[in-house]
Amino acid sequence: MGGPSTVEETHDFLKNLFSDNDLIPLPFQSILAPYIARRRTPMIEKQYADIGGGSPILRYTQIQGEGMAKLLDELHPDTAPHKPYVAFRYARPLTEETARQMKADGVTRAVAFTQYPQYSCSTTGSSLNEIYRRGKSGEFGQDISWSVIDRWGTHPGFIEAVAQNIEAALAKFPASTRSETVILFSAHSLPLSVVNRGDPYILEVSASVSAVMERLGQSNPYRLVWQSKVGPSKWMGPQTSDALKGLARLGKKQVILVPIAFTSDHIETLYELDLEYVKEARELGIETHRSESLNESPVFIRALADIAAEHLPYQMGLRCPGCVNATCGQQKDWFSRGGR
Known part of the structure; x- marks a missing residue:
């Protein structure tokens, strides 16, 4: 976004x-x-x-992309040079700005690499639809070949980076009570209307959580919870705030909040988690720490390079069973033909 x-x-x-x-x-x-x-x-x-006057997500995304490209140049010189471009959906640089820059640079081979680890039609799907619309009209250039990395929520490097940050957060608690700390994996929620049409996001976030806990040796009690609900419609729950109230009622005294679906700090981590939920938890008598976002993690940046080097089409070709968005089908067909 x-x-x-x-x-x-x-x-x-x-x-x-x-x-x-x-x-x-x-x-x-x-x-x-x-x-x-x-x-x-x-x-x-x-x-x-x-949170300091704006979102740091562009800075971190540029750091991650530049670090990834540098590693790819070293590890895969046969396809070098590699250059990262940022195409945000709602903030600058917007996809249309990035398209103009790529066209000016004469790019002929591109990988659309979503920075949402888990796929949703509402997020990754929307961004790919925008690339499709602008690609079809020639805004990226006429002779560009595309492929897609549409999801990577269980990649071992991503899981390792998340697990290491959780271990660092756990170390803030006394060794004698560390194993009692509840790990709350918090992800951006989805309206149930989106979930019920077959969107894979809930399943894929759950798979990420399961893989992280497997890496941690199932060391602590944990739950997957959901944040950032907007509007009156029904959304996936429980909400992070409600889960904290419930844990307080159950007598839990130690919690780690883990942003499992975000790869960089932004308003959902720096404001919602850090300033709202951590404060709320402490008022409920729960000592709470947040696991750091991946930001400049060298383990994560190496994972990005590995994913880019090895990328496969994954589930890209399958639409949701309840899909009613014609652009989604056209976009998938366009990418399957390399953007032709």
Whole structure:
């Protein structure tokens, strides 16, 4: 999704987000999206101000991409040079800006590498739809060959990087009570209407959690919980906040929050987890620490290089059984033909 690098960019980010029918289908979207964005902008601007004046996601994504490309140059000189481009869905650099740059650079071979570890039609699907629309119209150039990395939530390098950060967080608790610490894996939630049409996100996040706990030797009690619900419709639960209240009621005193579906710090980690949920947990009498995001982790950056070097089509060709988005089918067909 990206994030506004400055507070002043917040409104445009929100307007782009609420205008995306793949992410948030709304009636009369062209009218409602600007209205909702205007209503929410003051509150979200304050949140970005509270975390330092904007989102750091672009900086971390650039660090990760540049580190990945450097490793690929060293490990796979036959396909060098490798160059990373960032194409955010709702914040600068937007896909259209990146397309112009790639065309100017004369790129002829590209890999669309989602930075959502787990696939959802609402997130990865929306970004690939945008690449498809602009690719089909020639905005990236006429002679460019595409392939896709659409999910990688159980890749051993990703799992190792997450597990190492959890171990560092666990070390903050006394050795005598460390094994009693509850690990709460928190992921961005989805509306149940999306889940019920066959979106694979819930299953794939669950698979990531299972792989991490296997790597940790099932060392602690754990649960998968969900955050960032928006609007009145029913979303996947339990919500992270409700889970913390429930753990307090059960007498649990130690918790680690793990951002399992985010690879870089941004508003959901720095504000929602750090400033809201950690504070709430401590008020409930629970000592709480957050596992660090992957950010500049060398283990994670090496994983990105390995994924890019070995990438396979995975589940790219299968639409959700309940899919009603015609663009999704056209996009998958377009990528299957290398962007032709």
